Amino acid sequence: AQSVAQPEDQVNVAEGNPLTVKCTYSVSGNPYLFWYVQYPNRGLQFLLKYITGDNLVKGSYGFEAEFNKSQTSFHLKKPSALVSDSALYFCAVRLPFYGGATNKLIFGTGTLLAVQP
Amino acid sequence: DGGITQSPKYLFRKEGQNVTLSCEQNLNHDAMYWYRQDPGQGLRLIYYSQIVNDFQKGDIAEGYSVSREKKESFPLTVTSAQKNPTAFYLCASSLAEGNTIYFGEGSWLTVV
Numbered sequence: 001a002q003s004v005a006q007p008e009d010q011v012n013v014a015e016g017n018p019l020t021v022k023c024t025y026s027v028s029g030n031p032y033l034f035w036y037v038q039y040p041n042r043g044l045q046f047l048l049k050y051i052t053g054d055n056l057v058k059g060s061y062g063f064e065a066e067f068n069k070s071q072t073s074f075h076l077k078k079p080s081a082l083v084s085d086s087a088l089y090f091c092a093v094r095l096p097f098y099g100g101a102t103n104k105l106i107f108g109t110g111t112l113l114a115v116q117p
Numbered sequence: 118d119g120g121i122t123q124s125p126k127y128l129f130r131k132e133g134q135n136v137t138l139s140c141e142q143n144l145n146h147d148a149m150y151w152y153r154q155d156p157g158q159g160l161r162l163i164y165y166s167q168i169v170n171d172f173q174k175g176d177i178a179e180g181y182s183v184s185r186e187k188k189e190s191f192p193l194t195v196t197s198a199q200k201n202p203t204a205f206y207l208c209a210s211s212l213a214e215g216n217t218i219y220f221g222e223g224s225w226l227t228v229v
Contacts (some may be wrong), residue, residue: 009157032216042219043121044205045158053217085184090159094216104175105218 002027006095006108013081014116021076021111023091032094033074034105035065039087048087050074061085081115088112120144121221123208124195129229130195131200138193138207138224147213149191154205154223163206167193167213195226203228 003026013019025031032035032051036044048059070115076089091108121142130136142149148167152160166185180199185191191210194206195202208221 013145036220041223043123043222046219049217096196104162104165105120105160109157109159109160 002095002106004091004092004106004108006089006091008111009109009111010114012114012116014084014117015083016080019078019081019085019113020116021089021091021113023074023076023108025072025074025091025093027093028105033067034063034092034094035059035063035076036090036092036108037087038090044090047076081113083115083117086113086115104113121208121210121219123206123224125224126222127225129219129227131229133197134164135194135196136217136226137206138195138226140191140193140221142152142189142210143209144220145188146210147188148211148220149185150193150209150211151181151183151193152174152207152209152220156223160203160207163193193217195207202226 005024015099034049035047036042037047047063048057050057050067058064063078065074067074088110090110092105121168124139150165151163153163154160161177163181164172164175164183166172169185171187172183172185182194206224207217211218
């Protein structure tokens with residue numbers, strides 16, 4: 001079955017330290033991968049995506065993600081965390097040519113990032 | 118401002134009542150989507166539409182209905198057949214051939 005896994009419900013990190021939010025996927029073919037962030041009571045904001053090319057993708061607010069095909073992972077990273085980064089983060093995969101809806105996304109269950117001052 | 122507007126932000130439904138959530142976009146996007154968000158379950162696709170007057174069921178369409186009479190509008194009706202409608206509902210849109218889906222601010226629906 002096609003799926004996306006975020007193995008950590010919550011990640012705690014001190015402000016100024018590097019952060020990593022993990023994501024692995026199980027999809028046939030070459031998927032497109034996305035990260036979104038959600039602040040309380042708000043919609044999802046797009047952070048970055050991997051389509052093809054360089055395995056290291058840079059996105060908004062200083063975030064980046066590394067695509068690793070052999071490990072089927074797409075972990076989100078930031079060199080120095082801010083308290084304002086505290087939010088819910090979702091990894092998503094777009095299935096290639098799924099039923100004609102080429103933009104259908106499958107989401108992970110989300111990881112709550114808590115950055116302590 | 119360009120974007121996706123959902124209304125109302127908060128809605129209360131009585132048992133046996135149908136309610137409609139509005140979604141309007143001025144991004145000139147061809148495709149529109151409705152997702153449902155429940156704690157610990159991520160987002161699940163309810164319905165999607167790639168062009169006007171056409172829409173497809175997602176993974177959890179039972180108890181919901183949609184229409185797509187205009188390119189910019191994709192309202193979602195939560196019918197009385199939906200037994201557990203309390204959730205956060207997110208509308209989204211994208212270019213037909215683009216890869217990124219953009220979301221509105223969401224609507225809370227609560228059964229009272």
